[in-house]
Amino acid sequence: MSKTVTTTNPYTNKKIKSYDYFSEQTIADILKQADDRFHQWKTVKLSKKARLLNKVADHLWEHRNKYAKLITTEMGKPITESQAEIEKCILLCAFYAKNAENLLADELIKTEAQESFISYDPLGVILGIMPWNYPFWQAFRFALPTLTAGNTAILKHASNVTGCALVIQDIFEEAGYPKGCFTTVLANHDTIENLLKNDIIKAVSLTGSEAAGRKIAEIAGSQLKKLVLELGGNNACVVLNDANLDKHLDTMVNARMQNAGQSCIAAKRFIVESGIYDAFIEKFTGKIKTIKHGDPLLDTTQISTLAKADFADTLEDQIIRSVKMGAKVHFGNQRNGAYYQPTIITEVTADMPIFKEETFGPVAAVIKADNQESAYEMVSDSSFGLGTMVFTENIKKAKKNIIHIEDGAFFINEMVKSDPRLPFGGTKNSGYGRELSKEGLLAFTNKKTVYIK
Numbered sequence: 001m002s003k004t005v006t007t008t009n010p011y012t013n014k015k016i017k018s019y020d021y022f023s024e025q026t027i028a029d030i031l032k033q034a035d036d037r038f039h040q041w042k043t044v045k046l047s048k049k050a051r052l053l054n055k056v057a058d059h060l061w062e063h064r065n066k067y068a069k070l071i072t073t074e075m076g077k078p079i080t081e082s083q084a085e086i087e088k089c090i091l092l093c094a095f096y097a098k099n100a101e102n103l104l105a106d107e108l109i110k111t112e113a114q115e116s117f118i119s120y121d122p123l124g125v126i127l128g129i130m131p132w133n134y135p136f137w138q139a140f141r142f143a144l145p146t147l148t149a150g151n152t153a154i155l156k157h158a159s160n161v162t163g164c165a166l167v168i169q170d171i172f173e174e175a176g177y178p179k180g181c182f183t184t185v186l187a188n189h190d191t192i193e194n195l196l197k198n199d200i201i202k203a204v205s206l207t208g209s210e211a212a213g214r215k216i217a218e219i220a221g222s223q224l225k226k227l228v229l230e231l232g233g234n235n236a237c238v239v240l241n242d243a244n245l246d247k248h249l250d251t252m253v254n255a256r257m258q259n260a261g262q263s264c265i266a267a268k269r270f271i272v273e274s275g276i277y278d279a280f281i282e283k284f285t286g287k288i289k290t291i292k293h294g295d296p297l298l299d300t301t302q303i304s305t306l307a308k309a310d311f312a313d314t315l316e317d318q319i320i321r322s323v324k325m326g327a328k329v330h331f332g333n334q335r336n337g338a339y340y341q342p343t344i345i346t347e348v349t350a351d352m353p354i355f356k357e358e359t360f361g362p363v364a365a366v367i368k369a370d371n372q373e374s375a376y377e378m379v380s381d382s383s384f385g386l387g388t389m390v391f392t393e394n395i396k397k398a399k400k401n402i403i404h405i406e407d408g409a410f411f412i413n414e415m416v417k418s419d420p421r422l423p424f425g426g427t428k429n430s431g432y433g434r435e436l437s438k439e440g441l442l443a444f445t446n447k448k449t450v451y452i453k
Contacts, residue, residue, distance in 0.1 A: 002021075003020060005021065006018040007074055007159075007162050008160070009073050009074070010076040010306065010308060010309075010338045011338075013338075016073060016074065017163065019166075019186055021186050021188055027185055027187065027191065027195070031125065031195075031198060032200070033179065033183070034125045034152045034154055034180050034183060035124065035152075037179070038124050038150075038151065040178070041150060042121075042151075046100055046101045047101070050097040050098075050100060051097075052175055052177055053096055053144065053148065054093065055175035056093050056144075056171060056172065057090045057093035061090055064083060064086045064087065067082075067086050067164075068083040069082070070164055070167060071136060071161075073163075073297075074132075074135065074161045075135060076296055076307050076338070077262075077304065078298075078301045078302060079298070079299060079301070085134055085137050086136060089137055091420055092137075095421060096420075096441065100441060103442075104441060106119050113451050113452055113453050114452050115452040116449070116451045117450050118447055118448065118450070120446075120447060121150070121445060121446040121448050122149050122150030122444065123151055123202040123203055123445065124203075125152050125153075125200050125201055126151045126152070126153050126154070126202060126203050126204070126205065127154050127204045127205070128142040128143065128146070128153055128154070128156070128205045128206075129204065129208060130142060130155060130157050130207055131207050132157075132160050132161045133259060133262045133263060133264075135157065135158070135161040135164040136164060138207050139157060139164075140168070141424075141435055141440075142205045143155065143168075143172070145435070145436070146205070146443075146444055147172075147177070149441055150445075151202075151444050152181050152182070153183075154184075155168065155183070155184045156184075156185055156192055156195070160308065165186075166186075168182075169182055196219045196220060196225070197219065197223055201225070202225065202226070203226040203227065204220050204226075204227050204228070205228045205230075205433075205443070205444075206231075206431075208230075210358075210430075213229045213431055216229070217229065228425075228432070228433030228434070228443050228444075229432055229433060230425055230430075231384075231430050231431040232384060232386075232429065232430060233265055233266070233384050233387065234268050234269060234358050234382045234383075234386075235255075235265055235384075235407075236271050236378065236388050237256070237389050237391070238271045238273075238369075238379060238388065238391065238392075239252070239272040239273065239280055240273050240392040240398075241274075242276075243391035243392055244393060245276070245280060246283075248391050249284065249287055250287070251413075252267065252415075253287045253288060253291075255389065255415035256268070256362065256363075256364045257302075257303055260303050260304065260306055260340070260361060260362050262311070265409075265416045267364070267415065268358065268359050269355060269367060270365065270366045271367050272366060272368055272369065273369050273370075273375055274369065274370055281330070281344075284364070288332070288364075291303050291342050303342060303362060305338040305339045306338045306339070306340055306361055307338070309337050311338070311360060312335050314360070315340055315359060315361040315363060316335060316340075318359055319333060319343070319345065321353045322345065322352040322353050322355075322365075325349070326349065326352075327345050327349075327352055327354065327365075328345065328346050328347045329343065329345060330344040330345065330346045330366070331343065340361050340363070342362040342363075343363045343364070344366060345363060345364070348366060348367045350367075352365075356383070376401055376405075380405065382428075384426070384428055384429050384430045385407045385426050385428035385429070385430045386407055386430040387407050387408060387410070388407050388409070388410050388411070389410075389411040389414065389415055390411070390412050391412075391413055392412070395412055406427055406428065407426065407430075408424070408426040408430065408434075409424070418435075418436060419436070420437070423435070423436055423438070424437075424440070425439075
């Protein structure tokens with residue numbers, strides 16, 4: 001197995017930089033340092049941790065353009081989206097800096113005892129295995145609540161964003177976090193398995209594919225280690241007859257095409273009620289045609305390349321197999337290396353790959369539903385359960401379907417998106433556990449019962 005990793009600009013296909021994987025001894029030293037640091041870090045007052053969070057936010061803001069360029073260069077998203085990603089990380093810092101002390105406060109419970117309460121104690125060293133599609137946001141979404149709760153963190157990032165991974169460690173240390181609080185490791189898959197089995201690692205957070213989740217869950221389960229899994233998604237975007245297309249069309253397009261469709265919570269299945277189907281197809285296609293493709297470092301670019309040519313191969317194969325089963329290419333479907341043209345596929349049925357599988361790219365599968373009942377039934381006809389969005393003017397009626405939607409999120413007249421203030425996660429093959437909000441802060445804590453008589 002290779003001892004080095006090389007990052008490549010997916011737009012230019014030019015090599016950026018090569019890095020050596022860490023030796024076993026280096027990783028062992030990192031684990032010991034993180035473990036030693038934990039026993040000091042867990043006693044640090046939350047007021048100091050809040051000040052450090054604010055310093056991280058200030059640092060991100062000061063260097064936002066540099067970091068945005070790094071994201072775009074390594075994984076190809078438009079520079080404006082990379083800048084927005086950095087700004088979202090800043091909001092995350094602000095949320096926990098403001099709310100952590102209250103959210104982590106002992107929860108008093110009245111019993112026969114003189115005093116009884118729940119204490120939220122950190123677990124120890126937590127391993128985060130993070131993906132490439134939002135290289136800063138995913139890492140910070142894991143790290144900030146984990147560190148603030150009193151744990152220390154080790155990051156194994158996706159290899160194609162190694163530059164981002166190393167810079168993120170620098171950001172924490174430059175903000176004043178002691179060495180060992182947050183450390184990036186450069187390691188291959190075999191090393192990760194050994195990390196998972198190491199007694200120093202107390203729990204794992206993985207954002208990645210369903211296949212990766214199953215493998216990590218198998219290893220973590222054998223070690224009886226807590227696990228938070230945020231895996232793939234096959235989100236439905238339901239467009240009912242009374243939907244206001246003029247008002248919400250931009251949101252629908254963005255829900256599929258943001259980050260070139262490389263998002264677990266992107267709208268992938270557009271389930272459109274028959275009465276509005278023709279109007280939706282016409283307006284949706286018109287808007288898709290206006291999306292400006294080009295160099296991701298230009299502010300005017302709205303969509304660029306996928307992160308790797310391999311991803312375009314997978315997408316193309318899913319479409320080919322679906323077309324053989326009767327699907328029609330309504331618009332697009334041209335590719336050039338890692339670039340895939342925004343594409344609309346119609347006459348899609350529930351047995352086709354682009355309905356059943358997760359499509360990680362700018363391809364919208366459109367399905368006609370005879371009525372509202374059949375539309376909602378199609379939503380849950382999926383092995384995934386990350387999020388659903390419904391567009392309708394009858395919000396009262398839509399809310400009655402909350403209990404029938406099996407996903408981790410249900411958005412009405414808005415695209416599914418993560419928010420620091422709200423818990424984030426899925427059901428079924430989309431994983432389990434929650435990130436962000438109070439749930440994310442408590443994810444890696446020991447909820448300890450204290451009883452004093």
